[in-house]
Amino acid sequence: MPTAQTRKSAITFFKNYTDMKEIVSSEFEQEVLKGGKVVLDFYSSECPPCEALAPKFESLAKLYGNDIKFLKIFRQQNRELADQLGVKSSPTLLFFDDGKEVGQVLTGGVKRKDIIANLDQLISEEEIAIIHDKIKPSVSEYDVMILGAGPGGLTAGLYLCQAKINTVLIDIALPGGHVATTHEVSNYPGFIEPQAGYMLSHNMSEQTKLCGTAYKVAVDVSKVDLDKREVILDEYETVKAKKIIIATGTSPNLMGIPGERELKGKGISYCATCDAKYYGDKEVVVIGGGNSAVEESDFISKFASKITLVHQFDTLTANKTAQEKLLANPKITTMLEHEPRSFKRDGDKIITEVEDLKTKEIKTLVSDGVFIFIGMKPNVQLFKDKLTFDQWGYIKTDEDMRTSMPDIFAVGDVISKKYRQITTAVSDGTIAAIAIAKELN
Numbered sequence: 001m002p003t004a005q006t007r008k009s010a011i012t013f014f015k016n017y018t019d020m021k022e023i024v025s026s027e028f029e030q031e032v033l034k035g036g037k038v039v040l041d042f043y044s045s046e047c048p049p050c051e052a053l054a055p056k057f058e059s060l061a062k063l064y065g066n067d068i069k070f071l072k073i074f075r076q077q078n079r080e081l082a083d084q085l086g087v088k089s090s091p092t093l094l095f096f097d098d099g100k101e102v103g104q105v106l107t108g109g110v111k112r113k114d115i116i117a118n119l120d121q122l123i124s125e126e127e128i129a130i131i132h133d134k135i136k137p138s139v140s141e142y143d144v145m146i147l148g149a150g151p152g153g154l155t156a157g158l159y160l161c162q163a164k165i166n167t168v169l170i171d172i173a174l175p176g177g178h179v180a181t182t183h184e185v186s187n188y189p190g191f192i193e194p195q196a197g198y199m200l201s202h203n204m205s206e207q208t209k210l211c212g213t214a215y216k217v218a219v220d221v222s223k224v225d226l227d228k229r230e231v232i233l234d235e236y237e238t239v240k241a242k243k244i245i246i247a248t249g250t251s252p253n254l255m256g257i258p259g260e261r262e263l264k265g266k267g268i269s270y271c272a273t274c275d276a277k278y279y280g281d282k283e284v285v286v287i288g289g290g291n292s293a294v295e296e297s298d299f300i301s302k303f304a305s306k307i308t309l310v311h312q313f314d315t316l317t318a319n320k321t322a323q324e325k326l327l328a329n330p331k332i333t334t335m336l337e338h339e340p341r342s343f344k345r346d347g348d349k350i351i352t353e354v355e356d357l358k359t360k361e362i363k364t365l366v367s368d369g370v371f372i373f374i375g376m377k378p379n380v381q382l383f384k385d386k387l388t389f390d391q392w393g394y395i396k397t398d399e400d401m402r403t404s405m406p407d408i409f410a411v412g413d414v415i416s417k418k419y420r421q422i423t424t425a426v427s428d429g430t431i432a433a434i435a436i437a438k439e440l441n
């Protein structure tokens with residue numbers, strides 16, 4: 001337990017900064033290298049993971065701001081510094097102690113607990129105790145809790161709200177799911193022109209929010225207890241409900257080859273919308289051959305000068321329209337029947353070793369960055385052993401979207417079904433909400 005003395009020293013220590021501050025490259029030396037204990041957030045505009053991080057960063061700045069400097073820097077306007085520090089994607093959090101970079105480099109969907117772990121390494125046991133002591137547990141109750149605010153969860157939230165059912169939407173990121181990071185959607189009914197994914201998801205989210213559904217987004221879902229129908233957020237906030245809808249969607253598959261984990265966020269990306277803009281006039285390797293890889297290559301080509309698409313089979317698996325667009329794009333060349341074996345950094349370049357599956361020859365691709373689009377896996381880690389799954393790990397439901405557990409529903413890409421699209425997720429969300437509304441009303 002902290003003593004009165006340590007409390008006093010923590011209060012009188014570092015009095016100058018209690019809030020966040022925005023800096024530019026020219027202030028880096030003064031504010032960071034000579035700045036004592038610092039956390040620096042490289043963020044970008046039009047970057048959903050940066051928006052997801054912002055409220056966590058802000059709330060932690062309030063807790064830790066007396067002891068650690070919280071700085072933000074706009075990556076697009078300070079790119080030279082970002083490059084010098086090896087920052088390749090946004091957001092990226094770097095930690096400094098007396099001018100030396102310490103701790104982990106946090107990037108992508110940054111978790112609150114990971115930030116806390118790195119912040120705690122900068123301060124003393126006593127200071128940690130004082131700060132953690134300020135985090136008070138809380139409990140809130142709803143009729144329905146929706147886990148996941150992609151199109152499936154957002155639609156369920158809208159229908160439940162319109163049925164006057166007290167509903168909360170919980171997401172580990174910002175609302176929108178995959179749609180928020182899809183550059184263009186041309187097959188969602190009701191729009192004549194293709195829609196920017198982030199606008200479509202923004203509109204869906206605003207419609208549900210304006211109706212009155214409560215939002216708890218950009219949170220860590222620390223624990224889910226389906227029997228008690230309660231979840232714990234950010235390790236201190238308990239949310240309870242009479243019914244739960246699981247709408248957690250899918251996540252990109254990793255290749256699982258040497259160098260991938262180390263270079264993730266430092267030259268290897270899984271989100272073209274987030275990172276393609278950093279490859280203006282640069283050369284990029286894209287891994288995959290399905291719709292995501294082919295459509296996203298087309299998007300990346302708006303920035304990059306050259307794209308090499310590496311695919312393991314002898315034909316692409318994307319639909320004909322996407323393939324025709326790709327073939328007509330002079331910036332993109334395909335490397336069929338090749339498979340990546342490792343990634344390495346060499347100065348500013350990423351070296352991708354690929355195996356020619358016909359000749360077994362290992363070839364070397366030198367590029368400025370790599371994008372990986374090799375399919376998805378269901379986000380079910382928190383519900384494992386509780387529900388019934390199909391052989392690929394997707395949740396089995398009945399026609400009302402009920403799972404094998406009473407009062408637990410599931411919708412969208414996370415469920416076992418043939419076609420995973422925005423329209424099918426929206427349909428599932430509608431069905432679950434109407435079924436639940438009938439039971440609760």
Ligand SMILES: Cc1cc2nc3c(=O)[nH]c(=O)nc-3n(C[C@H](O)[C@H](O)[C@H](O)COP(=O)(O)OP(=O)(O)OC[C@H]3O[C@@H](n4cnc5c(N)ncnc54)[C@H](O)[C@@H]3O)c2cc1C
Nearest residue numbers: 148150151152172177178248249250412413420421422425
């Ligand atoms: C690159 C790409 C392009 C696509 N293009 C199209 C297209 O043009 N047209 C089309 O119809 N479909 C397209 N799709 C498919 C479409 O995006 C999905 O079918 C749809 O988004 C599924 O919606 P969902 O709500 O089930 O899940 P998602 O959109 O995956 O949303 C799931 C949400 O759950 C959250 N979540 C995850 N784990 C947890 C947790 N433990 N607790 C709380 N929240 C959690 C996630 O953060 C996310 O916000 C595309 C998909 C990709 C990847």
